[in-house]
Amino acid sequence: MFKKFTHEEVSGQNQVKSSVQRKIRQSIADQYPLLEPVLDDLLPKKEPLIVAKCQNHLNLVVINNVPLFFNIRDGPYMPTLRLLHQYPTVMKRVRVDRGAIKFVLSGANIMCPGLTSKGGALEDEVDAEQPVAIHAEGKELALAIGMTKMSTGDIAKINKGIGVDNIHYLNDGLWKTLHLD
Amino acid sequence: MAHDKLQPQTVLYCGVCGLPPEFCEFGPDFEKCKPWLIKNAPGAYPELTKKAADEAEAKLGDLRLGGEDGADGEASTSKPEDEIVKKLPGGKVKRKEKQEILVEKATRNKRKAITTVKGMELFGVKLGDASKKFGKKFASGSSVVKGPTEKEQIDVQGDFLYDICEFITETWKEIPESAIYVMEDGKRKVPYADA
Numbered sequence: 001m002f003k004k005f006t007h008e009e010v011s012g013q014n015q016v017k018s019s020v021q022r023k024i025r026q027s028i029a030d031q032y033p034l035l036e037p038v039l040d041d042l043l044p045k046k047e048p049l050i051v052a053k054c055q056n057h058l059n060l061v062v063i064n065n066v067p068l069f070f071n072i073r074d075g076p077y078m079p080t081l082r083l084l085h086q087y088p089t090v091m092k093r094v095r096v097d098r099g100a101i102k103f104v105l106s107g108a109n110i111m112c113p114g115l116t117s118k119g120g121a122l123e124d125e126v127d128a129e130q131p132v133a134i135h136a137e138g139k140e141l142a143l144a145i146g147m148t149k150m151s152t153g154d155i156a157k158i159n160k161g162i163g164v165d166n167i168h169y170l171n172d173g174l175w176k177t178l179h180l181d
Numbered sequence: 182m183a184h185d186k187l188q189p190q191t192v193l194y195c196g197v198c199g200l201p202p203e204f205c206e207f208g209p210d211f212e213k214c215k216p217w218l219i220k221n222a223p224g225a226y227p228e229l230t231k232k233a234a235d236e237a238e239a240k241l242g243d244l245r246l247g248g249e250d251g252a253d254g255e256a257s258t259s260k261p262e263d264e265i266v267k268k269l270p271g272g273k274v275k276r277k278e279k280q281e282i283l284v285e286k287a288t289r290n291k292r293k294a295i296t297t298v299k300g301m302e303l304f305g306v307k308l309g310d311a312s313k314k315f316g317k318k319f320a321s322g323s324s325v326v327k328g329p330t331e332k333e334q335i336d337v338q339g340d341f342l343y344d345i346c347e348f349i350t351e352t353w354k355e356i357p358e359s360a361i362y363v364m365e366d367g368k369r370k371v372p373y374a375d376a
Contacts, residue, residue, distance in 0.1 A: 011292055038187050085201065086189040105207045141192065141201045170200050171208065 001072070001166070003107045005054075005173025010180065013052045013062065021049045024061060028069060028077045031131070032090040035079075042068060042083070052180055065179045070168070078131045078145050081168060081175055085141050091133040092124040094152070094164060098137045104144050105171065110134060110164040112155050122152040132164060144169035193222055202226070280304065282349065282356065285364045286342045294340035298349075299328065301335060304356050308333055315341075318348055 016024070025043060029036040043049060043063055052060040052067070061069040061077065069077045084091060096110055097119025104110060114120055119137035126132055128151045134144040146164035148155075155163040168174050194201055197217045198208040202225035205214040218226055282304070285297040301311050308325045312335045316323035321338045328334040337345065342363060350358050 034187060038189070041189075082192075085192040087187055088190065089187070101204075101207050105204070139203045141203065143204060170204055171198070176199070 001056075001058075002168050002172040002174035005177060007177070007180065009054045009056075009058075010052045010060075011054060013050050013180070015048045016051050020051075024049070024051075024069075024077065031076050032079075034090045035087060038087065060180065062180050065181045067174065067177060067180055070174070072167070075147075076131050078167065081142060081145060081170060084133055084145065088133070088140075088142065091131065091142075091145070092126045093133040093135050093142070094126070094148075095119070095121040095123060095135045095137060101136045101139075101143060104134065104136075104166060105169055107166055107169060107172065109149075109162045109166045110144075110146060112159045112161060112163040115155055115163050116159050122155060124152070126152045128154070131167075134164060134166070134169075196221065281360045281362055283362050283364060284342060284345055284349075286340055293338075296337045296339065296341045296345055297328075298335045298337070298345065299332065301349075302333065304353065304360075306353055306356075308335060311335060312337075314352060315345065315348070319344070 021043075025039060028043075029039055035042070043061075047063050050062040052062050054060060057073040059071050060067045061071075067080055068083050069079055071077045079087070079090070094110075094115055096104060096114045097117045099119070100108075100110065100114035115122055124132075126148050128148050130148050132146055132148055133142040134146050135141075136143050144166050145168040146166050148164050149162050150158065192201060195205050195208070195214050195217060197214045198205060198210065200208045202214075202218055202222035205211055205218060206226075208214060215229065218229060280303045281300055283297075283299040285299065287295050287297065289295055298311075298315075302308055312323045312325050315335060315337045319337060319339060319341050323335060323337040325333055326336045341348075346358075346361050346363065349356055349361060
């Protein structure tokens, strides 16, 4: 998704209406209840909240020129990895085995066997089409953020094909985009 | 957890590749990160720190001075990288006389683009004809424009950088694929055959 994300793909940045701001804030709070208490720090009401529209139906939520959240086609909001590293507990997580790390970091989707093998783990129950943090065997921090293609139960049962769509991973275009201006 | 406000964790990122230290080993260049890691994040790779020390030891035969020697090595390894980067631009001049087609994309107005085709006349193609064909094929405006230095070129509205190359080789069989070069936003020139 963000493999080649650059500033050029931002087609417009707008400061959004306060009603839209409320909506974004609400949907983030709904999606990540643990994040709610700190939401005021992350998205201070005083700072103008900017939504950057990009190609491929992508929206970035930007505060002080720092992208914090993104969503795709009005899907659920997801934190950027830098933010997730600061609040690692807020997302449901899955873990891949060590062999998969290399591929995930070059943008591959996460295949079921990588999650069900010895090094992998499905730590939380997650439904299909939900954002998850992808962790790795033996590593502390998340290495990618993805969208589940099937529920964790199905992943364990079917154990074939794509389990989680890789959306944002370490060292991709969005990761390298520290500031938007 | 709810009443305890979640505290942001400070995360250390590698000064070389920007990844968290534990992922440096999967990063673009682990070797370059190593000196930084040993210095700044010894905790992330206990094995590495030890190994590095061992390696240094093995190489130099010196005992515990390994750490300092590592730092020196870092300075010298970072230099060659800069030189490589500098060499890339340039090399534009000599191609002018050759029979070749240069396809260029210029962005205008953010999401609008213009594809420019230069050098069609060198193959004996009538520019008016060609422009009409382009217009028809891509369903967009296409015109013959006087380019810089009195040369005529064809402007096609829209981004057809790669489609147009294909179209050219299909329609005018006498134009070899190898004569077509692609340039994107003035960045660099790439032979179409490779692109």
